[in-house]
Amino acid sequence: xxxxRSVQHGVFALSLLLALGFAPxxxxxxxxxxxxxxxxxxxxxLAPRWSSISGLDDGIQVGVHPDFATALSTxxxxxxxxxxxxxxxxxxxxxxxxxxxxTLGASGTVxxxxxxxxxxxxxxxxSHSIFSDNGFFGFTSARFSSxxxxxxLTNGQVVEGYSITGVDIYLNIDLLFAIVPIGQAARLxxxxxxxxxxxxxxxxxxxxxxxxxxxxxxxxxTDFDPLNAMTIDPNDPFSALLESDNRDAEAIMSNTPCGINxxxxxxxxxxxxxxxxxxxxxDALYPVPEPSTGLMVSLGLIALACxxxxxx
Numbered sequence: 001x002x003x004x005r006s007v008q009h010g011v012f013a014l015s016l017l018l019a020l021g022f023a024p025x026x027x028x029x030x031x032x033x034x035x036x037x038x039x040x041x042x043x044x045x046l047a048p049r050w051s052s053i054s055g056l057d058d059g060i061q062v063g064v065h066p067d068f069a070t071a072l073s074t075x076x077x078x079x080x081x082x083x084x085x086x087x088x089x090x091x092x093x094x095x096x097x098x099x100x101x102x103t104l105g106a107s108g109t110v111x112x113x114x115x116x117x118x119x120x121x122x123x124x125x126x127s128h129s130i131f132s133d134n135g136f137f138g139f140t141s142a143r144f145s146s147x148x149x150x151x152x153l154t155n156g157q158v159v160e161g162y163s164i165t166g167v168d169i170y171l172n173i174d175l176l177f178a179i180v181p182i183g184q185a186a187r188l189x190x191x192x193x194x195x196x197x198x199x200x201x202x203x204x205x206x207x208x209x210x211x212x213x214x215x216x217x218x219x220x221x222t223d224f225d226p227l228n229a230m231t232i233d234p235n236d237p238f239s240a241l242l243e244s245d246n247r248d249a250e251a252i253m254s255n256t257p258c259g260i261n262x263x264x265x266x267x268x269x270x271x272x273x274x275x276x277x278x279x280x281x282x283d284a285l286y287p288v289p290e291p292s293t294g295l296m297v298s299l300g301l302i303a304l305a306c307x308x309x310x311x312x
Contacts, residue, residue: 029253029281030206030217032142035162040220044238048144048162049204049285050098051151055118055165059099062090063106063117071123071173072191074180085188086121089195092252092274093203097154098286113143113166119202120167126174138194139170140201155234155287167202171195182265189270193252196272200253205281207255208247219244220284221277230280234287241284251275 037043050056064086069079083104090100103117110116124130130139143166152158171194179187206217221244222230233239250257250268252275257268274282 029221029251029277029284030208030219032201032204032206036218040241040243041238043218044220044241044284045159046148046161047204047285048142048164050118051153051163053149053151054163056098056154059101060119061117062100062102062119062121063109064102064104064121065109065123066105066107068121068123068171069104072171072176074177074187075184078184081188082191085192086195088272089192089199092196092272093199093282095282095286096288098203098282111168113141113168116166116168118166119169119199121169121171123171123173126172128170130170131172135175137172137175138198139172140198141168141170142166142202153237153287155237155289164202164204169195169198169202171198179265186265186270189272190265192272193257193270196252196274197255200278200281203282204285205253205278208251208253208277219247220281221246222280229276230283232280232283232287234283234290237284237287248275248277252278253281 031043031047035043035046035048037046050060055061064083069082069086072082073079086104087102090102094100100119106117108116109120109122111120111122130141142164144162144164146162148160148162150158150160151163171191176187176191176194179190182190208217208219220241222232222240222242224244224246231240248254250271252271252273254268257271258266
């Protein structure tokens with residue numbers, strides 16, 4: 001039986017409050033783990049991700065602790081809004097092959113990547129041990145096999161690599177209370193962005209920014225144009241990727257979206273949708289297979305028949 005390895009990532013406490021910097025935008029992404037192969041292709045193949053071995057086929061099971069929404073609420077009825085933001089945050093990452101099955105108020109959550117749901121969500125105070133030596137708004141712990149094994153990618157390719165098997169996400173109640181003065185709408189957006197960021201770690205993505213406190217991660221892109229989207233070939237998702245120094249400070253997966261300017265909220269800190277590099281990273285790790293030619297022909301014939309029917 002393969003051993004296990006855990007990786008942890010957090011988001012700086014200042015990241016939601018620092019002003020907007022002027023780093024060049026870039027469509028690129030980084031990986032959550034430090035595994036490195038002999039080349040880019042091997043590194044990306046090996047990179048931990050959810051697979052059929054670890055529950056991807058029937059939807060990744062998510063348990064939200066019963067106190068999660070109420071612990072983050074600052075006024076009556078806000079817990080329902082926060083629960084909706086949880087659903088929104090997971091939905092942001094979904095594509096036709098990456099799906100989450102979410103249980104709100106789940107009694108089976110456990111603070112251990114080895115137990116509970118495949119994803120467990122907790123809202124805890126700043127005095128919790130997970131935040132004892134840092135100033136993070138959020139923190140993600142992930143468990144994955146330390147021995148590579150054959151697993152099937154979402155496009156049907158069978159490659160050797162690592163599977164994520166358990167994730168715990170923690171949000172810091174006290175620091176999120178500290179941003180109450182920005183207003184309820186902005187605070188809910190900030191919580192949503194934070195959740196999307198931490199979920200991104202939980203599916204295998206790292207920080208694309210160059211000042212990552214956990215060490216600068218290799219950044220991947222399909223070219224060196226800082227503004228265009230990545231075109232990922234679902235049949236060979238790693239073929240066009242190369243190392244890039246161009247990084248998107250405003251990416252959801254950046255943990256310093258507002259740069260290093262004077263303290264104030266910036267637009268990127270409340271983004272609630274994936275940016276180009278976030279999408280590229282997701283689609284590289286979880287490629288969506290293209291419809292077969294036969295299926296496309298069948299759909300075309302159906303569409304043509306419908307049009308002819310409407311003419312008659």
